[in-house]
Amino acid sequence: MPVVQIITTGGTIASRIDPATGAAFPVMRATELVAQIPELSQHAQVGVDEFGLVPSWDMTPATVLRLARTIRSTLAAGDVDGVVVTHGTDTMEESAFALDLLFDGEQPVVITGAMRNASQPGSDGPRNLLSAVRVAASINTRGLGVAVVMNDQMHAPRYVTKSHTTATDTMISPGVGPIGTVDDSGVWLRWRPARLPRMPLVEPEPRVYLVRMAAGMDDLFLRVLHRERARGVVIEGSGAGHMPGQWRSSLVQLLESGTPVVLTSRCGRGRIVPIYSGDLGGVTLRKMGVIPAGDLTGLKARIALMFALGAGWEPAQIMSYFARAGADDEVTIT
Numbered sequence: 399m400p401v402v403q404i405i406t407t408g409g410t411i412a413s414r415i416d417p418a419t420g421a422a423f424p425v426m427r428a429t430e431l432v433a434q435i436p437e438l439s440q441h442a443q444v445g446v447d448e449f450g451l452v453p454s455w456d457m458t459p460a461t462v463l464r465l466a467r468t469i470r471s472t473l474a475a476g477d478v479d480g481v482v483v484t485h486g487t488d489t490m491e492e493s494a495f496a497l498d499l500l501f502d503g504e505q506p507v508v509i510t511g512a513m514r515n516a517s518q519p520g521s522d523g524p525r526n527l528l529s530a531v532r533v534a535a536s537i538n539t540r541g542l543g544v545a546v547v548m549n550d551q552m553h554a555p556r557y558v559t560k561s562h563t564t565a566t567d568t569m570i571s572p573g574v575g576p577i578g579t580v581d582d583s584g585v586w587l588r589w590r591p592a593r594l595p596r597m598p599l600v601e602p603e604p605r606v607y608l609v610r611m612a613a614g615m616d617d618l619f620l621r622v623l624h625r626e627r628a629r630g631v632v633i634e635g636s637g638a639g640h641m642p643g644q645w646r647s648s649l650v651q652l653l654e655s656g657t658p659v660v661l662t663s664r665c666g667r668g669r670i671v672p673i674y675s676g677d678l679g680g681v682t683l684r685k686m687g688v689i690p691a692g693d694l695t696g697l698k699a700r701i702a703l704m705f706a707l708g709a710g711w712e713p714a715q716i717m718s719y720f721a722r723a724g725a726d727d728e729v730t731i732t
């Protein structure tokens with residue numbers, strides 16, 4: 399029988415409605431989560447570890463670093479075939495991506511959560527936890543790295559995003575789809591995603607900010623970021639990676655002060671492609687030294703930049719790291 403360790407962090411999957419307030423909050427112990435699902439024992443021998451009990455809007459990349467260290471020592475202790483992390487869905491995509499950058503073990507690490515709390519009829523928590531344990535226990539998922547399992551689908555951290563405020567099928571991978579499914583007859587891994595190179599387990603730089611381009615919005619955020627000495631900036635530009643011409647001088651100020659500026663797209667599918675000249679088309683931005691982040695979303699590029707800066711990487715090293723995310727034609731991802 400495979401051995402799976404369940405590490406709990408909170409979120410809706412651990413939430414109940416408090417009759418006094420009528421509002422939900424994470425309160426459930428790890429043993430309660432497991433006790434709801436007698437079927438678990440048919441698939442794995444499970445152990446539990448209570449790492450935290452927070453809603454995921456309070457999760458941080460620094461907390462994920464501690465989680466990665468916990469997972470590493472759990473696996474180093476031996477005899478564990480896979481790990482399941484329960485987590486709120488709000489920031490699941492960021493934590494999953496950060497863990498995938500930091501984790502280099504053979505055993506799968508599966509992140510799951512719920513959209514309906516344990517007090518609600520049709521709560522999806524028990525089913526998602528059961529499916530996650532089955533994925534973590536499966537022989538098919540060894541060497542996969544980190545996977546998000548929700549609604550009987552498996553997603554790659556690099557592509558997964560929360561797409562609906564309340565629906566149980568909220569987790570999707572725009573443009574590429576799920577990497578696999580779980581059904582009554584087994585765990586079906588259809589394809590293995592390209593993973594980015596591992597990052598060192600170092601404290602992430604917290605002063606990295608994400609700015610979304612909006613039509614006609616002036617450069618106030620960039621000016622503030624320069625004045626307040628942000629360590630790194632990620633911009634979600636329009637289309638294939640563009641910004642309003644009016645942003646030029648504050649962008650130049652940021653770049654001249656040595657602040658790495660990483661470019662992503664607000665589209666959510668596709669990669670950054672230098673097509674246009676002029677202020678501030680993609681060809682111009684590339685000449686200015688803005689770092690294209692391939693097909694990473696702004697949220698994911700920010701996570702990578704935080705760990706890169708935490709490791710003390712120079713701009714050239716950061717540039718070549720993001721090139722592995724499909725920012726340059728010459729790079730083939732294996």
Ligand code: ASP
Pocket residue numbers: 408409410411452453454455485486487488489511512513
């Ligand atoms: N709605 C969220 C969830 O699904 C709350 C959170 O992210 O903790 O868990």
